[in-house]
Amino acid sequence: KAGVTQTPRYLIKTRGQQVTLSCSPISGHRSVSWYQQTPGQGLQFLFEYFSETQRNKGNFPGRFSGRQFSNSRSEMNVSTLELGDSALYLCASSSGQGRNNEQFFGPGTRLTVL
Amino acid sequence: AQSVTQLGSHVSVSEGALVLLRCNYSSSVPPYLFWYVQYPNQGLQLLLKYTSAATLVKGINGFEAEFKKSETSFHLTKPSAHMSDAAEYFCAVSDPGNQFYFGTGTSLTVIP
Numbered sequence: 001k002a003g004v005t006q007t008p009r010y011l012i013k014t015r016g017q018q019v020t021l022s023c024s025p026i027s028g029h030r031s032v033s034w035y036q037q038t039p040g041q042g043l044q045f046l047f048e049y050f051s052e053t054q055r056n057k058g059n060f061p062g063r064f065s066g067r068q069f070s071n072s073r074s075e076m077n078v079s080t081l082e083l084g085d086s087a088l089y090l091c092a093s094s095s096g097q098g099r100n101n102e103q104f105f106g107p108g109t110r111l112t113v114l
Numbered sequence: 115a116q117s118v119t120q121l122g123s124h125v126s127v128s129e130g131a132l133v134l135l136r137c138n139y140s141s142s143v144p145p146y147l148f149w150y151v152q153y154p155n156q157g158l159q160l161l162l163k164y165t166s167a168a169t170l171v172k173g174i175n176g177f178e179a180e181f182k183k184s185e186t187s188f189h190l191t192k193p194s195a196h197m198s199d200a201a202e203y204f205c206a207v208s209d210p211g212n213q214f215y216f217g218t219g220t221s222l223t224v225i226p
Binding site: 101 | 123155156157158159211212215218219
Protein backbone atom coordinates (compact mmCIF):
# COMPACT_ATOMS: atom_id res chain seq x y z
CA LYS A 1 0.00 0.00 0.00
CA ALA A 2 1.16 3.48 -0.76
CA GLY A 3 1.78 5.62 2.30
CA VAL A 4 0.36 9.00 3.19
CA THR A 5 1.40 11.64 0.72
CA GLN A 6 1.49 15.38 1.25
CA THR A 7 1.94 18.11 -1.31
CA PRO A 8 3.77 20.32 -1.64
CA ARG A 9 6.74 19.34 0.53
CA TYR A 10 7.96 22.92 0.85
CA LEU A 11 6.25 26.28 0.62
CA ILE A 12 7.41 29.83 1.05
CA LYS A 13 4.78 32.52 1.47
CA THR A 14 4.64 36.09 2.70
CA ARG A 15 2.53 37.51 5.48
CA GLY A 16 -1.07 38.08 4.57
CA GLN A 17 -1.18 35.45 1.87
CA GLN A 18 -3.16 32.26 2.08
CA VAL A 19 -2.03 28.70 1.49
CA THR A 20 -3.60 25.31 0.78
CA LEU A 21 -1.95 22.05 1.73
CA SER A 22 -3.02 18.67 0.46
CA CYS A 23 -2.98 15.20 1.99
CA SER A 24 -3.79 11.85 0.40
CA PRO A 25 -4.38 9.14 3.00
CA ILE A 26 -3.63 5.45 2.79
CA SER A 27 -6.16 3.67 0.64
CA GLY A 28 -9.16 2.61 2.73
CA HIS A 29 -8.51 5.06 5.54
CA ARG A 30 -11.40 7.37 6.29
CA SER A 31 -9.84 9.56 8.95
CA VAL A 32 -7.36 12.35 8.30
CA SER A 33 -5.84 14.44 11.08
CA TRP A 34 -3.70 17.55 10.75
CA TYR A 35 -0.98 18.69 13.12
CA GLN A 36 1.28 21.72 13.37
CA GLN A 37 4.81 20.96 14.54
CA THR A 38 7.14 23.69 15.77
CA PRO A 39 10.38 23.44 17.78
CA GLY A 40 9.65 23.10 21.47
CA GLN A 41 5.88 22.82 20.99
CA GLY A 42 5.65 19.27 19.79
CA LEU A 43 2.64 18.36 17.70
CA GLN A 44 -0.34 20.63 18.08
CA PHE A 45 -3.59 19.07 16.91
CA LEU A 46 -5.46 21.14 14.33
CA PHE A 47 -8.47 19.02 13.32
CA GLU A 48 -9.63 15.61 12.23
CA TYR A 49 -11.93 14.69 9.39
CA PHE A 50 -13.80 11.43 9.13
CA SER A 51 -15.98 10.61 6.15
CA GLU A 52 -16.02 14.25 5.00
CA THR A 53 -17.09 15.57 8.42
CA GLN A 54 -14.95 17.43 10.91
CA ARG A 55 -15.02 15.18 13.95
CA ASN A 56 -12.47 16.84 16.24
CA LYS A 57 -11.02 20.30 16.39
CA GLY A 58 -8.01 21.71 18.21
CA ASN A 59 -7.51 25.14 19.65
CA PHE A 60 -6.50 27.12 16.58
CA PRO A 61 -7.98 30.34 15.20
CA GLY A 62 -10.52 30.32 12.44
CA ARG A 63 -7.81 31.20 9.90
CA PHE A 64 -7.07 27.49 9.90
CA SER A 65 -9.67 25.44 8.10
CA GLY A 66 -9.91 22.15 6.32
CA ARG A 67 -12.07 19.84 4.36
CA GLN A 68 -12.22 16.27 3.22
CA PHE A 69 -13.41 14.94 -0.07
CA SER A 70 -15.41 11.83 -0.87
CA ASN A 71 -12.20 9.95 -1.74
CA SER A 72 -10.85 10.82 1.76
CA ARG A 73 -8.25 13.22 0.44
CA SER A 74 -8.01 16.28 2.64
CA GLU A 75 -6.93 19.86 2.27
CA MET A 76 -5.94 22.36 4.89
CA ASN A 77 -6.15 26.08 4.31
CA VAL A 78 -4.52 28.88 6.23
CA SER A 79 -5.63 32.42 5.44
CA THR A 80 -3.95 35.71 6.29
CA LEU A 81 -0.64 34.07 7.06
CA GLU A 82 1.40 35.25 10.04
CA LEU A 83 5.08 34.75 10.77
CA GLY A 84 4.14 32.38 13.59
CA ASP A 85 2.47 30.03 11.13
CA SER A 86 5.88 28.89 9.93
CA ALA A 87 5.97 25.22 10.84
CA LEU A 88 5.96 21.66 9.64
CA TYR A 89 2.38 20.60 8.93
CA LEU A 90 1.81 16.91 9.29
CA CYS A 91 -1.09 14.89 8.06
CA ALA A 92 -1.96 11.49 9.50
CA SER A 93 -4.47 8.92 8.35
CA SER A 94 -6.13 6.03 10.11
CA SER A 95 -9.17 3.83 9.80
CA GLY A 96 -10.77 6.20 12.28
CA GLN A 97 -12.64 3.51 14.13
CA GLY A 98 -11.41 2.28 17.47
CA ARG A 99 -8.90 3.88 19.79
CA ASN A 100 -6.18 1.33 19.12
CA ASN A 101 -5.81 2.21 15.46
CA GLU A 102 -2.51 3.89 14.90
CA GLN A 103 -2.11 7.02 12.88
CA PHE A 104 0.11 6.83 9.81
CA PHE A 105 1.96 10.04 9.09
CA GLY A 106 2.99 11.70 5.88
CA PRO A 107 6.37 13.42 5.47
CA GLY A 108 4.89 16.83 6.10
CA THR A 109 4.77 20.19 4.36
CA ARG A 110 7.35 22.70 5.53
CA LEU A 111 5.74 26.16 5.43
CA THR A 112 7.89 29.24 5.77
CA VAL A 113 6.21 32.61 6.13
CA LEU A 114 8.36 35.65 5.39
CA ALA B 115 -9.09 14.66 29.63
CA GLN B 116 -6.01 13.06 28.16
CA SER B 117 -2.44 14.36 28.14
CA VAL B 118 1.14 13.13 28.13
CA THR B 119 4.29 14.56 29.64
CA GLN B 120 7.72 13.65 28.39
CA LEU B 121 10.44 14.32 30.92
CA GLY B 122 13.64 15.54 29.32
CA SER B 123 13.51 17.29 25.98
CA HIS B 124 17.05 16.11 25.24
CA VAL B 125 18.69 12.82 26.18
CA SER B 126 22.24 11.77 25.32
CA VAL B 127 23.56 8.24 25.63
CA SER B 128 26.71 6.49 24.54
CA GLU B 129 26.53 3.92 21.80
CA GLY B 130 25.80 0.55 23.41
CA ALA B 131 24.29 2.09 26.56
CA LEU B 132 20.73 1.76 27.80
CA VAL B 133 18.17 4.11 26.32
CA LEU B 134 15.41 5.31 28.67
CA LEU B 135 12.88 7.87 27.50
CA ARG B 136 10.20 8.86 29.99
CA CYS B 137 6.51 9.37 29.42
CA ASN B 138 3.78 9.96 31.96
CA TYR B 139 0.15 10.15 31.00
CA SER B 140 -3.09 11.48 32.32
CA SER B 141 -6.30 9.86 31.18
CA SER B 142 -9.88 9.83 32.40
CA VAL B 143 -10.43 6.45 30.75
CA PRO B 144 -8.21 3.38 30.38
CA PRO B 145 -5.43 4.71 28.18
CA TYR B 146 -4.27 3.63 24.78
CA LEU B 147 -0.64 4.71 24.50
CA PHE B 148 1.77 5.02 21.61
CA TRP B 149 5.43 5.79 20.96
CA TYR B 150 6.44 7.31 17.66
CA VAL B 151 9.85 8.15 16.22
CA GLN B 152 10.67 10.97 13.84
CA TYR B 153 13.85 11.08 11.80
CA PRO B 154 15.03 14.37 10.31
CA ASN B 155 12.82 15.69 7.52
CA GLN B 156 10.39 12.82 7.85
CA GLY B 157 6.99 12.17 9.32
CA LEU B 158 6.36 10.10 12.42
CA GLN B 159 6.65 6.31 12.46
CA LEU B 160 5.00 4.06 15.02
CA LEU B 161 7.42 2.25 17.32
CA LEU B 162 4.90 0.46 19.51
CA LYS B 163 1.48 0.76 21.12
CA TYR B 164 -0.27 -0.34 24.30
CA THR B 165 -3.91 -1.28 23.97
CA SER B 166 -4.73 -2.94 27.32
CA ALA B 167 -3.22 -6.33 26.54
CA ALA B 168 0.27 -7.19 27.85
CA THR B 169 1.83 -4.47 29.98
CA LEU B 170 5.25 -5.00 28.41
CA VAL B 171 5.04 -4.03 24.77
CA LYS B 172 7.73 -4.85 22.24
CA GLY B 173 8.16 -2.67 19.20
CA ILE B 174 10.38 -2.28 16.20
CA ASN B 175 14.14 -1.73 16.23
CA GLY B 176 14.58 -3.40 19.63
CA PHE B 177 12.50 -0.89 21.57
CA GLU B 178 10.03 -1.83 24.27
CA ALA B 179 7.84 -0.02 26.77
CA GLU B 180 6.19 -1.01 30.00
CA PHE B 181 2.76 0.24 31.03
CA LYS B 182 2.60 0.95 34.77
CA LYS B 183 -0.84 2.01 35.87
CA SER B 184 0.21 2.78 39.44
CA GLU B 185 2.83 5.22 38.18
CA THR B 186 0.80 6.42 35.16
CA SER B 187 3.92 5.83 33.10
CA PHE B 188 4.82 4.33 29.75
CA HIS B 189 8.60 4.67 29.51
CA LEU B 190 10.44 3.60 26.37
CA THR B 191 13.63 1.55 26.66
CA LYS B 192 16.23 -0.11 24.50
CA PRO B 193 19.04 -2.17 26.03
CA SER B 194 21.78 -1.02 23.69
CA ALA B 195 21.74 2.25 21.76
CA HIS B 196 22.80 2.36 18.15
CA MET B 197 23.86 5.40 16.17
CA SER B 198 20.80 4.98 13.97
CA ASP B 199 18.54 5.51 17.01
CA ALA B 200 19.32 9.24 17.02
CA ALA B 201 15.95 10.88 16.38
CA GLU B 202 13.00 12.63 18.02
CA TYR B 203 10.66 10.43 20.03
CA PHE B 204 7.05 11.22 20.82
CA CYS B 205 4.70 9.65 23.31
CA ALA B 206 0.96 9.87 22.63
CA VAL B 207 -2.37 8.89 24.14
CA SER B 208 -5.66 8.54 22.29
CA ASP B 209 -9.08 9.45 23.63
CA PRO B 210 -12.43 7.71 23.07
CA GLY B 211 -13.10 10.12 20.21
CA ASN B 212 -10.01 8.89 18.35
CA GLN B 213 -8.12 12.14 18.97
CA PHE B 214 -4.42 11.78 19.70
CA TYR B 215 -2.53 13.88 22.25
CA PHE B 216 1.22 14.05 21.78
CA GLY B 217 3.99 14.98 24.17
CA THR B 218 6.49 17.68 23.28
CA GLY B 219 9.06 15.10 22.24
CA THR B 220 12.48 13.93 23.38
CA SER B 221 15.49 14.35 21.15
CA LEU B 222 17.85 11.39 21.50
CA THR B 223 21.54 11.86 20.74
CA VAL B 224 23.80 8.82 20.53
CA ILE B 225 27.47 9.48 21.24
CA PRO B 226 29.95 7.21 19.46
